[in-house]
Amino acid sequence: MVVLWLVLPAALGSFLLGVFVWAVFEHFLTTDVPSALPHRAKFRFLHCIFVYVVTLGNVFEKIGVCSLPRFLQFLQNSVRIKEDPALVVTNLHFGTILVRLFQPKAASPNPRCCCAGFCLADLYHSLCGSLARETDSVLLAVGYRKLPDHHYYTLSCDCLNASIHFLKILETYGVDSSQVVLCGDSLGTGIVALISQTLVGKLDLSQIRAQNSRIPFLTQKLMITSVFKYLLIDFSWWDAIMSGAFIPPEVWKKYRKWLSTDNLPNRFKKTGCQPVFPAPFNEAAYLENKHLLDVEYSPLLKDDEIIAQIPEAFLVSCENDILRDDALLYRKRLEDQGVPVTWYYVEDGFHGSLLFFDKKSFSFPCSLKIMNAVVCYIKSIL
Structure with missing residues (x-):
């Protein structure tokens, strides 16, 4: 033994x-x-x-x-939380949805701004706390349900429902109902855009003042694998989806005006031979995976009438990020519909760099630049 x-x-x-x-x-x-x-x-x-x-x-x-998502969740929530003496942090439930509220301890003579963010994990605790402190805002982080137990619709529904509930009770927390900013990092970026679009025309709710979307280590394989698991897509369709063969010609014709690389600024276009996209149509791939084309998953596919009504946006995009072009395409869609956009481009940035802003020896210059840019923007619209 x-x-x-x-x-x-x-x-x-x-x-x-x-x-x-x-x-x-x-x-x-x-x-x-x-x-x-x-x-x-x-x-x-x-x-x-x-x-x-x-x-x-x-x-x-x-x-x-255990599954990869559950292992990653375990590590994220094992990060040591450092308490901030300037903040009161409270864990709450909006129905069954876990949320975490960050409130400055110091009293304010006027109602505060509110930042609603869409990732409640100990990995993001320091970031949320710093954002609340530096902008003197009340910040709400939403603990949406995740893989492997929950799949599509759950994530966006949790974030939307928590946002609607909070918008109805803002005065309880001393928040100015005209100063609500939605913030998102990585996956949360898309959630910010989708919620802004969903709340268009909801006159019974406080209106969103602005969207603060951060499109920031992410490989194409890891990103697509996560999408497949979240949307319950069989991995045998990998090649058909990566090549666009699941997209019907008429659908691509409709969306090409928004998604084509022709919409990218010339400085961001790759030189040389361009790939043929999409590949010849595969009807079987479409029938099994057409939910990929649901507008509820892509803010880029919403109609112009919706895009034109959403609030002003602050977009951060990083050069060394697989999602860089998504940010550029969304920026163009907003600008084409007259939505004010403040764009902050980080040439030395990479996906996830913001999380290192307070990690001292593991921080990067771009981490602090992004954090400062976000804080300055929020302060500028108050």
Whole structure:
């Protein structure tokens, strides 16, 4: 028995070390770190840790220990929370939806601005607290239900329902009903846009003052895998969806005016041969996956009449981010419909960089730049 207790830790240690070595090789073989990115050694180290975590999650999923999403949730919620003496932080439930309220302790002679954000995880606690403190705002973070237990519609419905409930009780928390800003990072960006669009014309609710959307480590494979799991798409359709073969010709004709790379500014277009998109239509792929084309999943596909009525927007896009062009296309859609847009472009930014703004030795110049830009924008519209 003693030998067993000695062998097991050694085996576990060897396994973890082997996965880490594999992650390091994976990083150096597949990752191209942009030359314009400062602190490249720090970036490589953090990305190796990220690849290591994702790889461990995939291994645990394959051997039946737990799913990758549940493993990532466990790590996110294991982050140590540092209390801010300037804030009162309260966990509440709006119905069955968990929310976290950040309120400045200092009294205010006037009603405060409200920021509603769409990620309640300990990983984002410091970010939410800093945003509430620096803008002297009441901030609500929504704990929407996630994978692997919940799939499409649940996420957006939780965020929408929590937002509507909060808009009805703003005065309870000393919030100026004319100063409500929706904030989102990464996935939350799309949620911000969708909620802004859904609330158009809801005269019985406080109107949204502005959208603060941050489109910020994310590979195409990880992003598409997450979409497949969330929308319950069979992975056998990977090639058909990546090539656009599931899109009927008439649908592509309708949406091309908004989604084509022709809408990107010339400085962001890639030179050389452009790929043919979409591939020849595959009807079977469409019939099984047509919910991908549901406008409820893409703010870019809403009709012009809706887009024209949404509030002004503050968009942050990062050069080294797979979602950069999505931000640029959305910006054009807003501007074409007369919606005021403040655009902040971060040439040395990457997906997730904002989360490192207060991590001291692990912070990046772009992290602080983005945080400061967001705070300055919110202050400017109060």
